[in-house]
Amino acid sequence: MDDHLTPAEExxxxxxxxxxxxxxxxxxxxxxxxxxxxxxxxxLVAAWEAKLAPLHGEWADAxxxxxxxxxxxxxxxxxPADKVTAIETRLRRWRAGALVSGxxxxxxxxxxxxxxxxxxxxxxxxxxxxxxxSDAAGPLxxxxxxxxSGLMQLRIHGFKPGALAPELWVIPxxxxxxxxxxxGHAGKAEMTMPPPHRLLMTEGATLAxxxxxxxxxxxxxxxxxxxxSGKIITI
Amino acid sequence: xxxxxxxxxxxxxxxxALTAVGRGxxxxxxxxxxxxxxxxxxxxxxxxxxxxxxEDVLQTVYIKVWERAGQFDATRASPITWLSTIARNGAIDWxxxxxxxxxxxxxxxxxxxxVADDSLRADQSLVAAEEGERLHHCLDExxxxxxxSIRAAFxxxxxxxxxxxxxxxxxxxxKSWIRRGLLRxxxxxxxx
Numbered sequence: 484m485d486d487h488l489t490p491a492e493e494x495x496x497x498x499x500x501x502x503x504x505x506x507x508x509x510x511x512x513x514x515x516x517x518x519x520x521x522x523x524x525x526x527l528v529a530a531w532e533a534k535l536a537p538l539h540g541e542w543a544d545a546x547x548x549x550x551x552x553x554x555x556x557x558x559x560x561x562x563p564a565d566k567v568t569a570i571e572t573r574l575r576r577w578r579a580g581a582l583v584s585g586x587x588x589x590x591x592x593x594x595x596x597x598x599x600x601x602x603x604x605x606x607x608x609x610x611x612x613x614x615x616x617s618d619a620a621g622p623l624x625x626x627x628x629x630x631x632s633g634l635m636q637l638r639i640h641g642f643k644p645g646a647l648a649p650e651l652w653v654i655p656x657x658x659x660x661x662x663x664x665x666x667g668h669a670g671k672a673e674m675t676m677p678p679p680h681r682l683l684m685t686e687g688a689t690l691a692x693x694x695x696x697x698x699x700x701x702x703x704x705x706x707x708x709x710x711x712s713g714k715i716i717t718i
Numbered sequence: 719x720x721x722x723x724x725x726x727x728x729x730x731x732x733x734x735a736l737t738a739v740g741r742g743x744x745x746x747x748x749x750x751x752x753x754x755x756x757x758x759x760x761x762x763x764x765x766x767x768x769x770x771x772x773e774d775v776l777q778t779v780y781i782k783v784w785e786r787a788g789q790f791d792a793t794r795a796s797p798i799t800w801l802s803t804i805a806r807n808g809a810i811d812w813x814x815x816x817x818x819x820x821x822x823x824x825x826x827x828x829x830x831x832x833v834a835d836d837s838l839r840a841d842q843s844l845v846a847a848e849e850g851e852r853l854h855h856c857l858d859e860x861x862x863x864x865x866x867s868i869r870a871a872f873x874x875x876x877x878x879x880x881x882x883x884x885x886x887x888x889x890x891x892x893k894s895w896i897r898r899g900l901l902r903x904x905x906x907x908x909x910x
Contacts, residue, residue, distance in 0.1 A: 488897070488901075492901060495901065495904070496897040496900060496901060499897075499900040499901075499904075500896075500897075500900075503868070503871045503872060503900075504806075504807070504810035504813075504814075504871065504875055504877075505871050505876075505877055505878050505881075505896065506877070506878070507814050507877045507878075507879070511814060531900075532803050533795070533799075534853070534903070534904065534907055535853070535872060536795075536796075536799040536802075536803070536849070537849045537850035537852075537853040537854070538853065538869075538872050538873070539761075539798065539799055539802040539803075539806075540850055541873070542757060542760045542761050542764065542802070542873075543760050543764070544756040544757055544759075544760045545756060545759045545760040545763045545772075546755075546756055546759065547755055547756075547759040547772075547773055547776055548769075548773055550773075551755070551759075551773050551776055551777055552748070552751060552755075554773075554777045555747075555751070555777050555780045555781060555784075556744075558777065558781050559744060559747070559781070559784060617789075621788070621789055643742065643785060643788060645781070645784055645785045646781045646784070646785070647781065647782065647785045694782070694785055694786070696778075706811055707782075707807070707811075710786075710789070
């Protein structure tokens with residue numbers, strides 16, 4: 484059916500559909516991707532959530548079982564003693580995952596390393612940078628990527644340690660998000676990108692971070708909206 | 719948990735507790751849970767349609783609250799709206815997941831809808847009444863089946879396909895009803 488909506492109306496209707504949760508499958512994945520890579524679209528989605536918010540006054544209460552709180556409490560993670568420990572713990576988890584099987588190892592987008600990677604550095608590195616940030620005074624990640632060596636360096640600020648871990652995504656212009664794996668909550672990290680992922684690190688692509696359940700392997704799609712994002716700029 | 723007589727006081731206490739959760743205060747999370755678990759579980763149960771799954775989703779909802787409380791801005795959203803949105807989105811994520819679809823396939827037909835429209839009540843204690851009246855007025859302006867479908871999408875977490883089957887109309891017709899209805903709703907609300 485032809486609705487004769489203008490492009491702006493189409494976009495607003497899509498934001499409303501995502502806010503209401505009407506979409507499924509590929510359409511839902513596409514809309515989630517757009518909300519990750521396009522802050523203006525994400526704002527439209529938030530505006531629809533706000534418009535519909537008075538309906539939240541109508542839910543009927545129901546009592547959950549007593550075990551629910553115990554389950555929540557078990558999953559709360561206190562702030563780790565120091566940032567380096569957090570990254571090392573994560574590194575060990577990732578390596579453990581990589582050793583499970585060749586398939587799992589192949590699925591790993593990259594492995595976080597705490598030691599500098601002894602990559603051959605050419606005389607004139609081609610650099611790409613991105614400032615991955617939220618609109619509020621939230622988390623901030625600075626990314627520096629050397630295209631000649633495939634080395635990505637991150638400075639990570641402002642994530643609260645907990646059961647959900649920041650997961651880094653690269654979103655090519657007009658493409659689907661590809662997970663680069665989970666990162667620490669704070670501090671520095673370095674990683675060497677495998678060749679297929681290097682092709683995605685181009686000018687105009689977006690780096691975004693979502694909070695995801697801790698996983699040894701990168702997720703296939705984000706489960707929520709980006710907490711921070713930024714465009715890649717080549718220098 | 720006893721509610722304070724004043725809704726404003728409840729809201730103030732909830733904002734204070736959420737702010738403390740944002741600083742990593744576990745006791746404050748328990749306080750938020752005590753104040754809101756019945757409401758948020760109501761949301762999860764209605765959309766998931768089944769207690770065990772709704773309780774699993776409720777756990778992830780409060781973990782998200784623990785993670786994201788630092789981003790809550792009391793000047794931009796009411797605390798109960800902020801929490802309810804996290805719960806509803808979490809329950810819809812579950813419904814759209816492979817596991818959610820598998821569990822729901824085992825439920826009797828219409829089980830989710832049977833969680834009962836007549837049990838809905840106007841709990842305005844924490845939701846601004848004025849905005850509620852305006853939205854309800856604008857929803858009432860819509861054609862009956864369009865309004866019912868938009869409400870079913872919100873409260874049951876129904877997809878276009880489910881709504882089309884429910885109203886026995888083609889998918890394209892349902893999409894057209896809802897998209898036009900939502901844009902009319904926005905015009906009626908009149909705040910861009």
